[in-house]
Amino acid sequence: MNRAYNHTKNKGLNPNISVDCVIFGFDFEKLNVVTIRRGTGNGSELMRTALPGDLIYDNENLDMAAERVLEELTGLKDVYLEQVGAFGDPNRVRNKKDEKWLKSIREQPEARVVTIAYYSLLPMEKCQLLASSFAKSVQWEAVADIKDLAFDHLEILKTSLDKLKNKLAHQPVGVNLLPEKFTLGQLQKMYETILDKKIDKRNFRRKIQKLDILTLLDEKQTGVPHKPSHYVKFNDKKYRELSETGFDNFGF
Amino acid sequence: MNRAYNHTKNKGLNPNISVDCVIFGFDFEKLNVVTIRRGTGNGSELMRTALPGDLIYDNENLDMAAERVLEELTGLKDVYLEQVGAFGDPNRVRNKKDEKWLKSIREQPEARVVTIAYYSLLPMEKCQLLASSFAKSVQWEAVADIKDLAFDHLEILKTSLDKLKNKLAHQPVGVNLLPEKFTLGQLQKMYETILDKKIDKRNFRRKIQKLDILTLLDEKQTGVPHKPSHYVKFNDKKYRELSETGFDNFGF
DNA sequence: GCAAAAGTGTTAACTGTACACCCATGA
DNA sequence: TCATGGGTGTACAGTTAACACTTTTGC
Structure with missing residues (x-):
């Protein structure tokens, strides 16, 4: 270039x-x-x-x-x-x-x-x-x-x-800040950290799942001292589509 | 300066x-x-x-x-x-x-x-x-x-x-684009022109009035070939407050 | 068994959206 | 009397926000 x-x-x-x-x-x-x-x-x-x-x-x-x-x-x-x-x-x-x-x-x-x-x-x-x-x-x-x-x-x-x-609040974020596989808890933590506020777990999950950009993986966490979470990954196609169109209802 | x-x-x-x-x-x-x-x-x-x-x-x-x-x-x-x-x-x-x-x-x-x-x-x-x-x-x-x-x-x-x-969608707009007195129809026209889309009159009015930035004036339009509209003006204090805090629910 | 995070539903309040008619005026 | 924009309310669907308990694991 x-x-x-x-x-x-x-x-x-x-x-x-x-x-x-x-x-x-x-x-x-x-x-x-x-x-x-x-x-x-x-x-x-x-x-x-x-x-x-x-x-x-x-x-x-x-x-x-x-x-x-x-x-x-x-x-x-x-x-x-x-x-x-x-x-x-x-x-x-x-x-x-x-x-x-x-x-x-x-x-x-x-x-x-x-x-x-x-x-x-x-x-x-x-x-x-x-x-x-x-x-x-x-x-x-x-x-x-x-x-x-x-x-x-x-x-x-x-x-x-x-x-x-x-x-x-306007575009999906995370592909660039998270590893390929991650848990919903980690994704929520990312939002909480950047926005510097607590978010209700159930509401967060419902809302993020409705965006339809996540794929549930079979794999689970190991070695964690609590119930292991399923890993998820981003659905690249949907993610990219949403990045382009954007949305405006992702306030917490 | x-x-x-x-x-x-x-x-x-x-x-x-x-x-x-x-x-x-x-x-x-x-x-x-x-x-x-x-x-x-x-x-x-x-x-x-x-x-x-x-x-x-x-x-x-x-x-x-x-x-x-x-x-x-x-x-x-x-x-x-x-x-x-x-x-x-x-x-x-x-x-x-x-x-x-x-x-x-x-x-x-x-x-x-x-x-x-x-x-x-x-x-x-x-x-x-x-x-x-x-x-x-x-x-x-x-x-x-x-x-x-x-x-x-x-x-x-x-x-x-x-x-x-x-x-x-995020801040009140109009103080700078409209004369001091204006009608709700004119304000709506401004939104429609900038956004390049039609907006439902009743929904627009309800929404803009809820922002609580408008003061209804006694004065009415004259010389218009239809029912004359009341003039309104912006409530400067509220307008300024909202400009600073912003909002994110003004999509049409 | 205890600590820690995962996972899961319901309800009530609010917000968005679609929609139709009469009114006041000038021409 | 006609054309024009002013002004008004309701109902349905969808969204937000608040809230509590059981599960699985490592230690």
Whole structure:
């Protein structure tokens, strides 16, 4: 895909436009997000936690830029990303550490940057995180624990989370956050975690089953200290259909 | 507001970032949008219809840039704009006329531009459109009639329209599209026009009245060739409250 | 046997939807 | 008197929301 653009004159990095990626993952306990640490030198005193993001090239489109940057910094490939919006307060660089870091890495560290944020949902256990480029490390962090991020990344994270919550009410979610087989209890936990509220078990099951996107498997849980649950999986066809048409009655 | 930023060093126009504004208006018949015409010279053969939009300054934030650009091109002041998203295909300049026009007006006509789109709703009758800067004219055009626009503005218009439709289901709409006094019939017509579907009169009335955002006025229509309708107005306090909290049960 | 989550139905309140007639006015 | 949109109520179907007990397993 990138190749097509490489035939046109390559103008290199655009100093004014970046992309940032908010990658959510669910571990059956809490909602997590991929962060990187970067800084000048190795001293932890200059380290900053940030969302994976970087400047785009003049000859690539925004969606592709987000994919590329995500892969370069975290090793995550072929991730479907959805745009959250543009963030571009001219004084989004408020922190001295961010300023220093920019000077150490950018050709035009003072340039005004507008960033386009993207988000995605991934099954954590399938992800191989691999820090490279200026990312000193990559890791999953609990969204609830994140109190500070570089630039305006905290705002971006909050807006992305709102967008994710909203998505739950309008489209099926889970293919991307859960393993192939899962239990209804785990699915409900996912909804409860993202929406940050308790849901009645019977009502949840009735409602989710009516969507008709789940296939009951013969297999049951093993080794759990309670009645083992049947595993279910998503019915891909129905799931995709519903993703496209959407619905608007899935509030809890 | 702008003043605060003018104290910082003014870096001038950023060649890579623009804003575009999609201003919707309703005339009791159809949905309209503000367009400008611009081109090289006065010959109509080089004219292009476009959304009002231009490059931003390095020292202004995106929202303010959108407000400023809108005012400069159309004379519309103090318009509350909501972000739609970023559009930035590197080959969004596909048309020769657009290319020529860029060369005639931009210092760096070949620069890659990412545009941030904004939309708003305005009562048409209160708007004084005044073309200035590079806008040769400004006018309302029926959304349904628009088949071609400069750059990727048609895509931006479509996305904004989707966003507007979506807004109807989640927040009260109308303060900005209707005059102060209006009839329930007119309000219904507005919903029908935007959603592009017929709505049952009794159901519509019941539902909108339950929102409790309307105040019945004593005044009635005059000069209409049918039973005159009572005028209503919005209850500003309730309207604002609902705008903030939102709802999700206003589908038709 | 105890702790922990699975699994399962009913009821009452509310919401959505479909539907038809008379009214007040201007022309 | 006709055409036009204003204004009104009901019944049925479907959806939401609240609620409690038995089952199966590991320890």
